[in-house]
Amino acid sequence: MARMAGRRILFAVPVLLTVTFGVFAIAAASPFDPVRAYAGTAALSADQRTLDRLRENLGVDEPFVVRWWDWLTSAAGGDWGWSTVMRQPVAQVIGERVVWSTLLCAVAFALALLTGILLGVLCARRPGSVLDRAVSSLCYSLEAAPVFWTALLAVWLFTLQWDVLPAGGLTDTGSEQVTSGQVARHLALPASVLAVSQLPWFALYTRQGVADALTEDPVRGARARGLAEHTVLLGHALRSGLLPVLTLIGTRVPELITGALLVETVFSWPGMAAATVEAATAVDFPLLAAVTVLATAAVLAGNLLADLLYGLFDPRVKFSDM
Numbered sequence: 354m355a356r357m358a359g360r361r362i363l364f365a366v367p368v369l370l371t372v373t374f375g376v377f378a379i380a381a382a383s384p385f386d387p388v389r390a391y392a393g394t395a396a397l398s399a400d401q402r403t404l405d406r407l408r409e410n411l412g413v414d415e416p417f418v419v420r421w422w423d424w425l426t427s428a429a430g431g432d433w434g435w436s437t438v439m440r441q442p443v444a445q446v447i448g449e450r451v452v453w454s455t456l457l458c459a460v461a462f463a464l465a466l467l468t469g470i471l472l473g474v475l476c477a478r479r480p481g482s483v484l485d486r487a488v489s490s491l492c493y494s495l496e497a498a499p500v501f502w503t504a505l506l507a508v509w510l511f512t513l514q515w516d517v518l519p520a521g522g523l524t525d526t527g528s529e530q531v532t533s534g535q536v537a538r539h540l541a542l543p544a545s546v547l548a549v550s551q552l553p554w555f556a557l558y559t560r561q562g563v564a565d566a567l568t569e570d571p572v573r574g575a576r577a578r579g580l581a582e583h584t585v586l587l588g589h590a591l592r593s594g595l596l597p598v599l600t601l602i603g604t605r606v607p608e609l610i611t612g613a614l615l616v617e618t619v620f621s622w623p624g625m626a627a628a629t630v631e632a633a634t635a636v637d638f639p640l641l642a643a644v645t646v647l648a649t650a651a652v653l654a655g656n657l658l659a660d661l662l663y664g665l666f667d668p669r670v671k672f673s674d675m
Contacts, residue, residue, distance in 0.1 A: 357664075358657060365653045369646055374421055376645045380636050381417035388413060390635035391437045411437060413638075424639055428646075434639030438631045443639045446628055451647065453523070454624030458613050460540060461547035462605075469552045470598065473559025474591060480564055489560070492553035500550040500612040504619040507546050518542045521621035543620040550612050551605055558601050562594030569593065592666065599662045606655030610648050 388408045392399060399407075408414045412423075424434055433443035476485040495503075512520040519525070519542070524535040566572055567590045575585045617626035625644060632640040 358661070361653070361657050361660075365650070368653065369649055370425075372645055372649045373425065373642045376642050377417045377421040377424075377638060380638055380641055381420075383636050385634060385636045387411065387437060387636040387638070390637075413636075417638075420638055421642075424642055428643075433643050436628075436632070436637055436640040438635040438637040438640065439628065443643045446640060447625070447643055447647070450623060450625045450628055453622060454613060454617065454626075457540065457544055457547065457617065457622060457624060458609055460544040461613070462551065462609060464544065464548040465551035466555055466598075466602075468548070469555025470559045470595070472552075472556040473561075473594075474563055474586065476556070476560040477563035477567065477590075477594070478586060485560070488556060492556050495549060496553045498550075500546065501615045501619055503549060504543070504546045504616055507542055508619070511542060521619070523623050539620075539622075543616045543622050546620075547609070547612050547616045551609060554601055554605060555598060558598050559594060562597045563590050564594075566590040566593040596663065596666060599666060600659055602662065603652075603656035603659030606652050607648075610651060 388404055388411060391411065392404070392407060405414075412420060427434060433447070435441075436443045436446050439446045472488050476482075476488050479485060508520050511518045519539050521539070521543075523539055524531050528535060563586075567586075572585060572589045572593075575589050576582075580588075613624065614626040614629060616622065617624040618630070625647075628640065629644050631637070632644060
């Protein structure tokens with residue numbers, strides 16, 4: 354297992370290099386001017402000489418390959434550069450926001466996974482029942498619903514109509530300190546919306562996997578031996594039926610990150626969404642590259658986790674062959 358993980362980590366290095374190079378290339382081709390974005394309204398009255406001097410000070414007058422290499426060598430030494438749009442070090446920008454984004458994604462992913470597995474098992478227990486048809490129909494509907502539409506609907510229902518949960522932010526208005534209770538209340542709605550956007554795939558995959566496992570010979574043999582139904586369902590069918598779900602974990606990470614950015618924007622959650630949007634519109638090369646590296650690393654880590662779990666749960670799979 355350690356050898357397989359080491360190979361995947363080595364493989365991630367050229368992937369990250371390619372991704373960061375692509376970010377600098379695409380940003381260089383962007384029509385946005387980072388100098389005017391940095392200067393703001395002052396750029397409207399500034400002469401060309403001042404703008405050229407500012408361009409030289411920011412280093413954006415150099416070819417993007419040079420900027421990419423300078424950023425890469427500095428990042429390797431721990432210096433992620435200076436964010437022109439946030440006017441602070443990139444490491445500080447990320448450090449202040451990535452914790453809240455990680456909290457949102459982790460809670461939403463765990464909630465979607467556990468709820469999806471539970472609903473999938475209940476549906477697989479009685480295929481074609483009212484519960485099975487209702488859950489399957491709801492899952493197919495949620496698959497087609499954009500996450501920002503679900504977020505706006507949740508705000509309208511739980512905040513405007515019922516007034517049971519706050520509409521956004523991290524703490525209550527006027528609060529001077531961040532408490533765990535306030536964070537939990539403000540996290541409930543965005544995490545639930547993000548979880549709902551991921552739940553259909555886990556529920557449908559679990560339902561199909563467990564339903565197929567219930568027709569296999571080992572499970573029918575367990576029933577023939579007189580084992581209790583919950584033992585057959587949870588001890589035999591669920592373990593076999595969860596294998597497709599394990600492979601799904603890695604593939605859902607990219608959409609989880611994308612959905613988190615939209616959810617953070619709707620609920621004003623203090624994560625990476627605002628910084629990512631501002632960095633993209635202002636062509637902030639160092640911050641764009643850092644955010645892209647983190648997102649790519651998260652996707653690669655999700656795929657590695659899925660492979661490790663698959664190898665642990667399926668005795669037929671050998672880590673040496675992966």
